[in-house]
Amino acid sequence: MSKKQEYTGDYDDKTLYIPGPTEVRExxxxxxxxxxxxxxxxxxxxxxxxxxxxxxxxxxxxxxxxxxxxxxxxxxxxxxxxxxxxxxxxxxxxxxxxxxxxxxxxxxxxxxxxxxxxxxxxxxxxxxxxxxxxxxxxxxxxxxxxxxxxxxxxxxxxxxxxxxxxxxxxxxxxxxxxxxxxxxxxxxxxxxxxxxxxxxxxxxxxxxxxxxxxxxxxxxxxxxxxxxxxxxxxxxxxxxxxxxxxxxxxxxxxxxxxxxxxxxxxxEGHQGRDQRHREMTEYVHDWAREHFDLFAEEGYRSQTVSCIENTQDIDVAATIEQVSEEYDFVFSNGYGSQLGEKTFRIGHMGEHDLESIQELTDAIEDVAGL
Ligand SMILES: Cc1ncc(COP(=O)(O)O)c(C=O)c1O
Structure with missing residues (x-):
């Protein structure tokens, strides 16, 4: 049974790189x-x-x-x-x-x-x-x-x-x-x-x-x-x-x-947003291939959520926690118990751009010692 955990209003702002909700313009x-x-x-x-x-x-x-x-x-x-x-x-x-x-x-x-x-x-x-x-x-x-x-x-x-x-x-x-x-x-x-x-x-x-x-x-x-x-x-x-x-x-x-x-x-237009998301995806995929691998079948990879295979066996939960604490960036673990530690996910959607995505991958590299 869940117990009341008083909402205090005292929380750090985090930049969201999860598969939604994502960043919203101020x-x-x-x-x-x-x-x-x-x-x-x-x-x-x-x-x-x-x-x-x-x-x-x-x-x-x-x-x-x-x-x-x-x-x-x-x-x-x-x-x-x-x-x-x-x-x-x-x-x-x-x-x-x-x-x-x-x-x-x-x-x-x-x-x-x-x-x-x-x-x-x-x-x-x-x-x-x-x-x-x-x-x-x-x-x-x-x-x-x-x-x-x-x-x-x-x-x-x-x-x-x-x-x-x-x-x-x-x-x-x-x-x-x-x-x-x-x-x-x-x-x-x-x-x-x-x-x-x-x-x-x-x-x-x-x-x-x-x-x-x-x-x-x-x-x-x-x-x-x-x-x-x-x-x-x-x-x-x-x-x-x-x-x-x-x-x-x-x-x-x-x-x-x-x-x-x-x-x-x-x-920006439908096609303009598509292009920006494609650029972010290409960047994340290159980064993932350099350090890990991609979970989804080649040729069918998402343009908004990358699921990265944890080939280096990093501690996914601990890395997420530390990136959140040190950088105030939040990304996601793998989905459910099946993929929880085997993969992690980066949401590169909405208003993110190459620069903001690069800030996250730099933070992960730093924390995970890649
Ligand atoms: C592919 C897909 N379908 C459906 C849903 C459910 O959406 P919502 O939580 O907005 O109801 C989600 C949520 O993440 C999703 O990713």
Whole structure:
């Protein structure tokens, strides 16, 4: 049982290099400290329509955008409830894709997993084979874009092209730790539903989940006749259409921060952010190869989270602790008991740049004596 540990407010500021939350610009944080206003006031319509339309522009999509007070987890549930009658195919390659499959099971769906060893990427040809050979009809193929537990970036574009050959099967992508830091052409690859949490590569405070929904997915929900209440596509999108607001009271301060950060993101552009994240990734990969190795399968490595194989057998927990104490930088151990000490993870996402990432690797070198 957890006991109360009084929050004292007396904590050192740490620079975050974990796979989210990540660093947020100071002026974006400041936006949240405003007098409150009502969620049915015109000002709210201005705010919500601005962030929705700016998000569409940033992502370059003609699909619809929903921004809800929730974390990304909400859209595992909502996309399953909105689109799946019976069968869902979930390729699993790490902790988050496994959790996605668990969520669908809990919701009573018939879940088929296509299991890959942790560190391996999902292969589009396996998905085609499953869709072709299975005697079941899959309502949804649900794929994680960026498996944050292993640092794998799955080829969702090619998988989208495969699923598009099966018109009654909808393609759902968990892009929680990728969107905003890794370019994806949503419309070109027929992605019906793709979602992210704001605390990852969008570099915003936690509290909102963003979901992009195709017209086909919206129609599918109507045809299916049952849906999530909170994350139903019809409820959220029709409310937007009629009122330019959300159906229930949103986290207004986080939306104020979102508005400000999205202006920065529009300035840099989807491809500009992709390029900056690629440069950080190349640097971290070179550094990892020099001192350790990379855990994820070659050719499928994440552009926002690097999972580094601890080939030198350093004490990961102690190194993290000491880097935090001496430098006020925080990075992550490996995921769960399976990878805890065998790997460690660096989140190079959001507003980080080459210089800030280099500061972290210098600190790790110093502390671990590399
Ligand atoms: C790939 C992936 N999916 C889903 C989640 C869950 O996101 P949230 O904690 O925002 O609900 C995470 C969280 O780290 C993640 O990395």
């Amino acid at each position: 002026d974006v944080i400041d936006e949240m400290a405003q007098p409150m206003f009502g969620h049915r006031m015109d000002r709210m319509t201005d705010l919500y329509t601005t962030i929705v339309e700016d998000t569409k522009e940033f992502l370059g999509t003609d699909n619809e955008v929903v921004i809800l007070t929730a974390s990304g987890t909400e859209f595992w549930e909502a996309s399953t409830l909105n689109l799946v009658d019976e069968n869902i195919l979930v390729p699993t390659c790490g902790s988050f894709s496994e959790r996605h499959a668990n969520v669908a099971e809990r919701l009573g769906k018939d879940v088929d997993r296509l299991e890959y060893d942790w560190g391996q990427a999902i292969k589009p040809e396996d998905i085609r084979a499953e869709l072709e050979d299975s005697d079941k009809h899959y309502d949804v193929v649900a794929t994680v874009m960026n498996e944050s537990s292993t640092g794998v970036r799955n080829p969702i574009e090619v998988i989208g092209d495969v699923v598009a050959d099966y018109p009654d099967t909808y393609f759902v992508v968990d892009a929680v730790s990728a969107l905003g830091g890794d370019y994806v052409d949503i419309d070109e690859h027929d992605i019906d539903v793709i979602f992210a949490s704001t605390q990852k590569a969008f570099a915003m405070p936690p509290g909102l989940a963003v979901c992009v929904v195709s017209d086909d997915a919206y129609d599918r929900e109507l045809e299916k006749g049952s849906a999530s209440w909170y994350g139903g596509f019809q409820r959220t999108l029709d409310y937007y259409d009629r009122k330019g607001q959300t159906h229930s009271t949103p986290a207004i301060p986080v939306m104020l921060a979102y508005r400000k950060q999205m202006k920065y993101m529009l300035e």
